[in-house]
Amino acid sequence: MDEQLVSDTRLVMKLVSLGHAARNNAKVKVRQPMARVALHLRSDAEAAAAERLREPLLTSFNCKSLERLQDAADVAQVSLTCIHNS
Numbered sequence: 001m002d003e004q005l006v007s008d009t010r011l012v013m014k015l016v017s018l019g020h021a022a023r024n025n026a027k028v029k030v031r032q033p034m035a036r037v038a039l040h041l042r043s044d045a046e047a048a049a050a051e052r053l054r055e056p057l058l059t060s061f062n063c064k065s066l067e068r069l070q071d072a073a074d075v076a077q078v079s080l081t082c083i084h085n086s
Contacts, residue, residue: 008049040069
């Protein structure tokens with residue numbers, strides 16, 4: 001078993017869950033595409049994992065790009081901010 005892949009997949013599952021919660025909070029349906037998603041990741045290792053599984057993340061978020069936030073203060077109440085075009 002590839003332990004790195006298992007670890008990366010766990011992180012992606014957590015991020016996707018947070019992303020869906022953020023969409024629900026913002027009342028934005030998953031089928032509505034978004035221009036970008038901004039993530040606050042706790043470490044460079046998490047950022048590397050998100051980069052390795054970038055395409056599945058983009059697909060799960062129905063989003064065109066990911067952005068890493070450096071400061072948690074840039075995020076209002078959740079660890080993931082959904083930004084969509086009006």
